[in-house]
Amino acid sequence: MNWTAVGAIYRFEMSRFFRTLLQSFISPVISTSLYFVVFGAAIGSRIDEVEGVSYGAFIVPGLVMLSVITQAISNASFGIYFPKFIGTIYELLSAPINFLEIVAGYVGAAATKALFIGIVILITASLFVPMRIEHPFAMLAFLLLTCLSFALLGFILGIWASNFEQLQLVPLLVVTPLVFLGGSFYSISMLPGIWQKIALANPVVYLISGFRWSFYGLADVPIAVSLLAIAAFTGICLAVIWWIFRTGWRIRD
Amino acid sequence: MTAMVEISDARKVYDGGFEALKGVSLSIEKGEILALLGPNGAGKTTLISCICGIAVPTGGQIRVGGHDVVRDFRKARSLVGLVPQEVNLEPFEKVWNTVRFTRGVFGRPRDDAHLEDILRRLSLWEKRYAKINELSGGMKRRVLIAKALSHDPEVLFLDEPTAGVDVELRRDMWRIVADLKAAGTTIILTTHYIEEAEAIADRIGVISRGSLMLVEEKDALMTRLGRKELRIELQEPLDAVPPQLSEFDLSLEEDGRVLVYSYDTGAERTGIGRLMTRMTEADIVLRDVRTRQNSLEDIFVDLVHDTGTDAA
Ligand SMILES: Nc1ncnc2c1ncn2[C@@H]1O[C@H](COP(=O)(O)OP(=O)(O)OP(=O)(O)O)[C@@H](O)[C@H]1O
Numbered sequence A: 001m002n003w004t005a006v007g008a009i010y011r012f013e014m015s016r017f018f019r020t021l022l023q024s025f026i027s028p029v030i031s032t033s034l035y036f037v038v039f040g041a042a043i044g045s046r047i048d049e050v051e052g053v054s055y056g057a058f059i060v061p062g063l064v065m066l067s068v069i070t071q072a073i074s075n076a077s078f079g080i081y082f083p084k085f086i087g088t089i090y091e092l093l094s095a096p097i098n099f100l101e102i103v104a105g106y107v108g109a110a111a112t113k114a115l116f117i118g119i120v121i122l123i124t125a126s127l128f129v130p131m132r133i134e135h136p137f138a139m140l141a142f143l144l145l146t147c148l149s150f151a152l153l154g155f156i157l158g159i160w161a162s163n164f165e166q167l168q169l170v171p172l173l174v175v176t177p178l179v180f181l182g183g184s185f186y187s188i189s190m191l192p193g194i195w196q197k198i199a200l201a202n203p204v205v206y207l208i209s210g211f212r213w214s215f216y217g218l219a220d221v222p223i224a225v226s227l228l229a230i231a232a233f234t235g236i237c238l239a240v241i242w243w244i245f246r247t248g249w250r251i252r253d
Numbered sequence B: 001m002t003a004m005v006e007i008s009d010a011r012k013v014y015d016g017g018f019e020a021l022k023g024v025s026l027s028i029e030k031g032e033i034l035a036l037l038g039p040n041g042a043g044k045t046t047l048i049s050c051i052c053g054i055a056v057p058t059g060g061q062i063r064v065g066g067h068d069v070v071r072d073f074r075k076a077r078s079l080v081g082l083v084p085q086e087v088n089l090e091p092f093e094k095v096w097n098t099v100r101f102t103r104g105v106f107g108r109p110r111d112d113a114h115l116e117d118i119l120r121r122l123s124l125w126e127k128r129y130a131k132i133n134e135l136s137g138g139m140k141r142r143v144l145i146a147k148a149l150s151h152d153p154e155v156l157f158l159d160e161p162t163a164g165v166d167v168e169l170r171r172d173m174w175r176i177v178a179d180l181k182a183a184g185t186t187i188i189l190t191t192h193y194i195e196e197a198e199a200i201a202d203r204i205g206v207i208s209r210g211s212l213m214l215v216e217e218k219d220a221l222m223t224r225l226g227r228k229e230l231r232i233e234l235q236e237p238l239d240a241v242p243p244q245l246s247e248f249d250l251s252l253e254e255d256g257r258v259l260v261y262s263y264d265t266g267a268e269r270t271g272i273g274r275l276m277t278r279m280t281e282a283d284i285v286l287r288d289v290r291t292r293q294n295s296l297e298d299i300f301v302d303l304v305h306d307t308g309t310d311a312a
């Protein structure tokens, strides 16, 4: 591995992030606060508790996941799509680095940014609702794996996309619905019978369930299944990346 | 002399099925300047892309510094710097960051003093904290060069470095190229300005429709293919070329005051002696004689024009 090169890409991407640090901070803080106002106050006044946890606190893990997943995908997909779009990709292609090093730099940076925003949201949330984290290590592991795997997914998307519409289409049509329907704001057990079964086909359910378990010890599905699911998802993304690496697909002429 | 870049039978068929390189073979010596000429779409950029790793050749073999550009890409590419034809730069990035980035992705440790030296040589030092979109077009081109030089490449590719650049900057560019050559860098440049190739290249290659039409020492090329003009200034103007001189390829210019004889410098006999004798016999008095060497431009146009008719 050419770590100097990976570091150069990572630093370059992070500097873009730090240049707009205020924006990077403010937008998740505002949107989280809005969620609390809307969901916590409006809905929470009707559903005061879910399985013994106040509704406001219950939605925190889901909110964090929602932002982390969206941020990881958009950062990574944009990070690699942008050089393709403006042509600076020539530099990466002519450098003595391989595809996996490019992936490490971009995905590492995108995952870091998503992690940073996840933490900002957690801190903001703790100002609104009493929170507890029963399994901090599991919480961190879930958070890290989610940042990483969705940054990988975003990278694949950015490599695949040949225009801005495609870049936005997948998050809009696939990821956001899955995340919203994945139990960010409710427990799967609150759904009517058949929908519970259908919901289990949504991979994000396992993520959010596992993540919520690490906070309150509550889970829709067994924690082992959640871990397996996120590991499998990361594995699939890595396999696709490897396949792209082997075939040179859509990168070099 | 050792070959720095060795291209043997390089071929490139693009995904759409278009054959952009039809078996190009070329060897470039260490420390020389090779200029590649050729009309739009000839395959110059494609050839450079195949050497630098932007495109994957679909046939043949390319080596840089003895390393295969596909199998041994790390070693090959770390020797190469590329200034692309298009000005591809991130608009909101600072000059300093983008140059540092390039050095980094080429795996070289941070060296601010070296980058300062490069930026100073390219008159970009004052602009180091400017954003790319605050620079003029010529400055952007120099940023591209600074990036390409940031990791001390042994081989530098300049794809039309002076396209759309003013005369002064073009001279600057030539000076930079001359300095690099003096420092031992091998340089391959493409250009549409023949006077540029004439001014700085050691050797000239001409590509047309994916094939290398010729590669030759510039001087040899100019003598071999060059035609010279003998311009004879006359004491008394003539109305027409006298019939006694009809065996020569002559024309009258400047209201009949100058007789122009064009001849092939490569021919066994130039015919000048005989022309002089005939002129004396015809009682034509000459006042002055000058010769003019045809430029590469004429050679180039002839060459590309000839292939055009061959293919038709
Ligand atoms: N990515 C690509 N896919 C398909 N065809 C391509 C691609 N890039 C170039 N070509 C074709 O290959 C041919 C050679 O193009 P190339 O860019 O190498 O020409 P060039 O000699 O650099 O021309 P110019 O002087 O205009 O820069 C052209 O016909 C071009 O249309």
Ligand SMILES: [Mg+2]
Binding pocket: B044, B045, B046, B085, B159
């Ligand atoms: Mg070109």
